[in-house]
Amino acid sequence: MATNRSRRLRKKLCVDEFQELGFELNVEFKQDLSEQAIDAFLDDFLADAIDANGLDYVGGEDFGMVCLGERGSVSEEQRSAVEAWLKGRDELSKVEVSPLVDAWYPGNAINASA
Template identity: 40%
Template sequence: MAKRHNRRQRKKLHLGEFQEFGFTASARFTLEPSVDQLDALLDSFLEFVEANGMMTAASTSDKFDAYLISSAARGSPTEDHRQLVRQWLDGRSELAGIEVGELSDAWHPVEK
């Protein structure tokens, strides 16, 4: 039987009406980028993300990987945010094989 939580517990645990979502984005590099090119790509991506009301954890170790959430104190990105990120990544000539994941629970990911 599933444990029932009161409103305060649901808020603290990000459950029910307080559930928050995020999504992944990834791409591979078309050519091996230099450190300066990676820095410029990340700086540009961070500016784009912040300008569109989101926050991200991004990496460029062997490919471009990012996880995005809303920058609102309590909120989630929308389908429109996913499409904006896809369009931004599609517009970068140094990236290919772009994948943008579905919205999923940001606090309690489903293990595969």
């Protein structure tokens, strides 16, 4: 694909100055946790960690991607807030939060302008 793209196309493709950042997360629940406790945790997670920080979550109950709820990038402060919230929960035995990555093309490097 050509690298000399118009501004409109760069915006449509979410590349270069329009790159959007998010982060991946991977959690493991304690083995003795009931389905009701997992459901309650997920409800709390979506309300207190995701919605409260203006974010969206795409994924399952143990792995997913967190992006901004509107066009744009997740900030390092938002990523840290979600990580702290997850690490403060007793239901989890493991929490892994990735650094910020390109939300549309995870293999791409992060631009300095993003």
